Structures are given as structure tokens and as C-alpha cells.
Amino acid sequence: MSWVRVVVKMELDILRRIRELIGSHRDFLCVAHKDADADSLGSALAFADHLRGTGARAYVWAPDPLPVNLAYLPGYQTVNREEAPADAVVIAFDAGSPSRFGNLAARIERAPFTILFDHHASNDGFGDLAIVDREAAATGVIIYDVLRLWGSDIGADAATNLYAAIFTDTGGFRHDNTSAHVLRLGAELADLGADVAYVALKSYKSRPQTTLRLQAAACAAARYELDGRLTWSEVTQEMLAEAGAQMEETEGIIDVLQSLDTMECALLFKQEGERLTKVSVRTRGDLEAHSLVAEVGGGGHVRAAGAEVEMSLEELERVILGRARAAILGGTA
Numbered sequence: 001m002s003w004v005r006v007v008v009k010m011e012l013d014i015l016r017r018i019r020e021l022i023g024s025h026r027d028f029l030c031v032a033h034k035d036a037d038a039d040s041l042g043s044a045l046a047f048a049d050h051l052r053g054t055g056a057r058a059y060v061w062a063p064d065p066l067p068v069n070l071a072y073l074p075g076y077q078t079v080n081r082e083e084a085p086a087d088a089v090v091i092a093f094d095a096g097s098p099s100r101f102g103n104l105a106a107r108i109e110r111a112p113f114t115i116l117f118d119h120h121a122s123n124d125g126f127g128d129l130a131i132v133d134r135e136a137a138a139t140g141v142i143i144y145d146v147l148r149l150w151g152s153d154i155g156a157d158a159a160t161n162l163y164a165a166i167f168t169d170t171g172g173f174r175h176d177n178t179s180a181h182v183l184r185l186g187a188e189l190a191d192l193g194a195d196v197a198y199v200a201l202k203s204y205k206s207r208p209q210t211t212l213r214l215q216a217a218a219c220a221a222a223r224y225e226l227d228g229r230l231t232w233s234e235v236t237q238e239m240l241a242e243a244g245a246q247m248e249e250t251e252g253i254i255d256v257l258q259s260l261d262t263m264e265c266a267l268l269f270k271q272e273g274e275r276l277t278k279v280s281v282r283t284r285g286d287l288e289a290h291s292l293v294a295e296v297g298g299g300g301h302v303r304a305a306g307a308e309v310e311m312s313l314e315e316l317e318r319v320i321l322g323r324a325r326a327a328i329l330g331g332t333a
């Protein structure tokens, strides 16, 4: 039942044209977004496997620095290794605009043809052929449904990549986007050989001490406003140095902040540089996370969003906290 829903939503005509394009080209460049996550890179790796199975050549690229915490994904060692021919068809995964692909954005813009698979609410609709399902829990869900529709032979490695994509984008099957459909896909991928315990271990139980130290500092610095409806914290360059950690180790802090019982909006500000700050947003209830950051050029989903802005830490905090407080009190975002 849910299977039919997904296929109809994905527009069979576009899928047919994508399949024809794959059949008539030889080289494909699969790209994951900046600060790649398991959904983006896992989807790209699984789709590259499919392409190779059809006799095509597939290259997988992700913007530098490639996150080392994704090294467990099968095929990770092939990422960013081999330059794709200039006329390769670009297939982009899990982001709504070319700018989200960092140093690969230019490559996407000048590609002879671009295909996009995405599930973000804030999608610009780029790509010559795009499959955008905003209700899909993960891009990995879309890729799995497409490969299944095409009768593709999904091996254990591709199954692990797709499982990792779905498992992490649902927060380990805990977020609101966890549905019966998603749980069924998880079971099917396990049947296909996905190593589910290994993915859980590598996703949530493999943190170095520096990460825990940084998380402790960020939690200690957390502020609680409006009776705990708004909670926020920050990671400064000084805090990173103190913990001996890298900025990519901030992953997971927002999950602790959003575990607060009274929380409607959780924010984490990250000082990337003097004039460059990132913010992660999580919401519960009526607040829309992607709407909170739309004004500063960010995007994402209803429950999870983010932005990277050329502002100082203090400036971005002032803008976003102002919006968050108004949205909570006014009931809009």
C-alpha cells in the first residue's frame, strides 16, 4: 500500500527518463552534499553500485573535508579518488540547491546533464530531472524504492549504505519521520544483508573522548529560555581548542539539546570563523525549523534545519534567537 503511494509520488515518467538516460550514457558522477552525512553519501554509494551493475562507470565525490566518521560506509575508500570525465552526467543526492555541494557546485552547474534525488522541504528544484519527495524520511528511502522498482540487484554493501542512510536520517528510528514504511524498509535491507548492528555501533557508539568533552562543555553552556521552550548553546573556537576537538565533532550535541522535555526549539551555534557561523535547528510542535533559517539563506526540513551564514557568532545568535523567541511567543515560524 505504502509502496504504491511512493511510486506514484515519484512520478513514473521522470523515473523512466532517468532510466533511459542511464542506459544511453557511460559516465556518471554521483555527488554527496557538503559536510556529507550517511544519507547523502550512502545514497550516492548505493546508486553508484547500481550504475556499475548496468555496465556504466560511476564516480562518487563529496566536498572536502570528507567526514571520517563515515569511513564505515562500504565503498568510502573509493570516494574522491578518480576524476570523472567532463561530460559525465552528474547525479546529486540529498540537498535542495547546488550551493549545498560546496566546491562541487561549479561542477554541477556546468555538467551537461544533472539528476537530483532529494527529500528536503526547502528544495529549489534544481536539476534537469529531479525526484524530490518531501515526505520521504531520507533520500535513502527514495533510492531504495527506485532501485526496487527497477528490479536492481541490491547487494549487501548497497543494503548497508541504504540502511545507514535511513537509520541515521530517522535518528535511529526515533524521529517523527519514522513510519511503518520506513521500518519495513529497514527490515528488508537487513534481509538483503545490511549489517544493522555495525551501522548502529558506527553511527552512535564510536565517539572519541574529545567529542564527549566538547559535548559536555556545550551542554554546560546551554541556556534555557521561555520556561525551557527554547534551549540553545554554542561551540566557539576556544571550546574546540579546550576539548582538543574538531568542528565536525559537534554532531550529536543538538540531539542532547532537543532531548529536553519542554523543548519546542533547540539551537546550536557553531563559530566556524570570525565572520562565518553555522546554526543547527530542531523543533517540536508547530514551529517549522526550515522557516526559522530561511531568512539567512538556510534550509532543511520541518523538524531539522540549518544554515551557514557570513556573520559573526554574536550577530547570527541575535538574528536567529530573535526569530525563535518571536515564533514561540507568536506561534509562527
Ligand SMILES: [Mn+2]
Binding pocket: 039, 040, 094, 119, 137, 138, 139, 169
Ligand atoms: Mn537526508
